Amino acid sequence: MAITRKDVEYIANLSRLTISEEEIEEYTKQLSEILEHVNRLQKINTDNVEPMSYAVDIKNIYRDDVNEPSIDRKKVLDAAPSVEKNCFKVPKII
């Protein structure tokens, strides 16, 4: 399953990246090589094997629903690139 230029452009868009012409070529080649390596997994029989998503078996972790102070709003907004009226400011969406 070699990766094509089109795939790379498609994934870049899904990943919210603008990539240069040079990068498209480079990633097409490198991602193909990596995926070719990864394709070895296909030959392993995994019928009836439960997928493993965590290293240590943990079930849902519950806690009491108690109010606690969260991080100070000002401190959080201080780290933002653009702020107005105590909100994060972003370019127009609609």
Next chain:
Amino acid sequence: MELFYETIENLHSMLKEKKIKPKDILDAVYKRIETVDSKVKAYLLYTKDIAYKMAEEAEDRIMKNENITELTGIPVGIKDNMVLEGVPTTCAAKMLEGYKPPYTATVLKKLQDAGAVFTGKLNMDEYAFGSSTENSGFFPTHNPWDLTCVPGGSSGGSAASVAAGMCIGALGSDTGGSIKQPASLCGVTGLKPTYGRVSRFGLIAFGSSLDQIGPVTWTAKDNAIILKYIAGKDKKDSTSVDIDVPDYYKNINTNIKGLKIGLPDEYFIEGIDKEVKQKVLEAVDVFEKNGAVVKKIKLPHTEYAIDVYYVVATAEASSNLARFDGVQYGLRDFEADNMIDMYKKSRQKGFGKETKRRIMLGTYVLSSGYYDAYYKKAQKVRRLIKNDFDNAFKEVDIIITPTSPTTAFKIGEKVNNPLTMYLSDIFTIAPNLAGLPAISISCGFDSKNLPVGLQIVGKNFAEQDLFNAAAFYQQITDFHKKRPNI
């Protein structure tokens, strides 16, 4: 020995006996930094003001004889992916240049409570993506044993700073081998604890089902000291596990009579450096001669670990890195006039090459049509890899392997071929996928005088077994007492 090259254990005795003050150690460490960091380049930021204030507080505790721990007054360096309130934290990424986090990671809070002194933030591969620290968004770090070589990665700054005497201990983080492999290449002791042993709260996430924070030190005993202070359940990390934290340090028992050691065939394969193999087998002999029982074991799915890892870890990374969108923190492109364009341009400017490569790979394996073939398949094979270890641990107590197939390689040698770079983590990845704890210790030097690392893998939450075995080995040998000549 110079103070900056001492162990935590020895410094603690000297502090307690009031032969030295925390400030003396800190002076020695910063003087050392002044002399060698321009060559090693392990630090991204020195936190001198904070450090001297912490040293004063430590001094106060010692004078009043109150609340003294083995870490009180000990200078510790921090990998730059752990947040400390108000102190710039970059993850070695341009994206986060100048970012001052509004909160502190649990591990750092715990070290503060123990009285440790923070020397600064250490270099790493950007977002911990790499095995050489060459992917740092700022500059590469050099190996103190040979400045033309890499220190390993991604916790290259942590391993190199300890090896060069620029801190007494350091914290690193390990996803696929990022503590163990640099510890091996820099001749120091590095532990990746069991997944869930140490809180990840405040660690900038890479692969959430794999990431663990762990200590880098000269000795296994020092490592045990740091682990006992950072381990434990944290309500802010629901994947941290509520299991008692023993006093790993006081409990160290170096009697290895009858210890069952597994040697997996799959880790001594063709392609591994001959000298590395020889040194590791010599170390195994030391265990055997002193009463351990060595047994060959099989871990049949080992060769697929790397493929599983590069699917699972990149998938998790691609979703974790979605948070860098130029809105709440980090770099923003102000020229874009709509939201999507702002995301794209900010991310394009802020991310390095390897970061983009991993995001793209992760996005691909999670994308519609490929999810089952790649991501789900990898999760299933991950289970088979874990089953291999479960079976092996029915017969043995610990497993010994090389940490890395080679000693330190040259800067630039693998940078253009991501696949060969990925292969340098081949031995550390499988235990990580299974969540298992593993420690890397120095077991000698090759003909180029570069350190060789030995990996000891234990059962889940059996860190004590690793410290016992490593401390035994360090009692018999003196590789951990060698210091690089820089």
